[in-house]
Amino acid sequence: QKEVEQNSGPLSVPEGAIASLNCTYSDRGSQSFFWYRQYSGKSPELIMSIYSNGDKEDGRFTAQLNKASQYVSLLIRDSQPSDSATYLCAWGGDSSYKLIFGSGTRLLVRP
Amino acid sequence: EAGVAQSPRYKIIEKRQSVAFWCNPISGHATLYWYQQILGQGPKLLIQFQNNGVVDDSQLPKDRFSAERLKGVDSTLKIQPAKLEDSAVYLCASSFDFGSSYNEQFFGPGTRLTVL
Numbered sequence: 001q002k003e004v005e006q007n008s009g010p011l012s013v014p015e016g017a018i019a020s021l022n023c024t025y026s027d028r029g030s031q032s033f034f035w036y037r038q039y040s041g042k043s044p045e046l047i048m049s050i051y052s053n054g055d056k057e058d059g060r061f062t063a064q065l066n067k068a069s070q071y072v073s074l075l076i077r078d079s080q081p082s083d084s085a086t087y088l089c090a091w092g093g094d095s096s097y098k099l100i101f102g103s104g105t106r107l108l109v110r111p
Numbered sequence: 112e113a114g115v116a117q118s119p120r121y122k123i124i125e126k127r128q129s130v131a132f133w134c135n136p137i138s139g140h141a142t143l144y145w146y147q148q149i150l151g152q153g154p155k156l157l158i159q160f161q162n163n164g165v166v167d168d169s170q171l172p173k174d175r176f177s178a179e180r181l182k183g184v185d186s187t188l189k190i191q192p193a194k195l196e197d198s199a200v201y202l203c204a205s206s207f208d209f210g211s212s213y214n215e216q217f218f219g220p221g222t223r224l225t226v227l
């Protein structure tokens with residue numbers, strides 16, 4: 001059973017701090033990883049994708065992938081109250097390229 | 112560019128009734144997905160289409176759920192008869208390419224189903 005594990009949280013950080021969200025996955029053959037943000041009552045919104053080991057930066061967001069450790073993370077710099085949401089980690093890359101999602105980490109950014 | 116469209120946004124039915132959801136993907140996207148998201152969980156894939164062919168329906172409860180994608184564009188997901196445990200948000204997503212692991216999926220607003 002291929003799985004994605006995330007801490008459900010909530011992760012509470014003060015405004016302006018760095019929020020670190022983590023995800024582990026069970027399949028060493030996984031090729032692609034995605035971070036989605038989901039506000040309460042809304043649908044998931046793609047914020048980052050990463051395919052290679054190392055870091056990928058996009059604005060205040062940095063995704064980090066370590067395939068050897070089967071670990072992917074998302075860093076949010078200068079966290080804002082508007083970043084308060086559930087962050088879903090997903091991996092894809094099996095034969096049907098479907099995404100397998102974790103259950104999400106709830107992030108709370110305190111003003 | 113218009114996003115994925117879904118309707119209805121909300122639906123309340125009684126158990127054993129039937130319900131249908133509609134999805135229109137992003138223009139030009141060949142692959143369409145239906146997910147079920149139960150409160151507190153991540154989305155779970157129900158069925159995946161490439162154009163109008165089924166790629167993966169391994170997690171679709173086929174005794175009560177059915178889906179079709181005629182003409183390779185719009186898709187309909189049906190539940191008949193509904194059970195209490197079907198209460199969830201049904202999300203439609205689409206992606207441009209199939210056959211690539213670099214396959215970013217974009218979600219519609221979802222349909223929130225409540226079964227009483």
